[in-house]
Amino acid sequence: MYTLYEYPPSGNCYKPRLLMHHLELPFERVTVDTQINETRTPEFLLINPNGKVPALKLPDGTIVTESNAMLWYLAENTSFLPKSRLQRAQALQWMFFEQYSHEPFIATLRNWIRYANKREEFACEIEAYRPKGYAALDVMEQHLESRTFLVGESYSIADIALYAYTHVAHEGEFDLSSYVAIRKWLNRIESQLRHIPITW
């Protein structure tokens, strides 16, 4: 049995939850509330010395951290990991893009505005991060205009990694109405077998 240490509203925590549901892997869930710094307790730092969720305990007790690394682990030998060497690199390319150019802006604004009640405290950062979040959405929109999924025309862990925070970007007050290709792609993902919402 897998154990997922998670803060339920987090998109990073939703990624492995969504993939394990697709794969019909049973797992236990343990809530770790990042808003009250439960990721920084001595007990949790033994699980992840970097003090972040998600953390995934494998059936043998080994801990894997970093949401996109656990997606890769879970997806090996399934249809969610592309078969060709080039497509595996392209999946990772999108997953590193997500963690460097997308999540730090889109997820951070969602957290400050919707969950942490820090809109006033981080007013300057919110203004600075907003165009960087839209720049990431622009890159995705351009790519998806001629494609059904991010890599190899089939649903993969690259799509799960980018779906996690893109589909709730409006909670950080990003307006997706002009992003036609992204919105079609979101619908395509939501129609996949055994899809679950982030609130599941």
Next chain:
Amino acid sequence: MYTLYEYPPSGNCYKPRLLMHHLELPFERVTVDTQINETRTPEFLLINPNGKVPALKLPDGTIVTESNAMLWYLAENTSFLPKSRLQRAQALQWMFFEQYSHEPFIATLRNWIRYANKREEFACEIEAYRPKGYAALDVMEQHLESRTFLVGESYSIADIALYAYTHVAHEGEFDLSSYVAIRKWLNRIESQLRHIPITW
């Protein structure tokens, strides 16, 4: 023949250069100067729509972006990519840690202080990022105290990804003198066959 589009002082650009040298893969180098926004020209945005170096052109003309994705591509079927499923996930765990918790602080300070001459402009950010950079070094130090390399006791792309900016952290005025395990690990990497310095 591979072509590497790079800004030579960049640690991200050094990663694929170092690995291709280890693997004895011939490659051409094209300088793209990030300090004068050459990554934002219409010509370069056709190569990488996300406007960043490095970008690696494969012999068939396909472009791979994101330094850690190209490390993975180059390392497949070599000793630089761990053989077991768990160790592959652990390598990615460290590589995502690098891009999210290490590079944004350690590389950014090095650039502002040493290369972009923006110490005054970003004084507040430098103060805010400094402890985050040290926090990343603390996580590495704790892990390396009982290990020779980051994953599976052999030199891998995880080590290359973290070496790139750790070994030049002093250029961002990080003091590594108390990080004994990290300094031994840096020496171990520098003694590998066909190692090249970042200035190569």
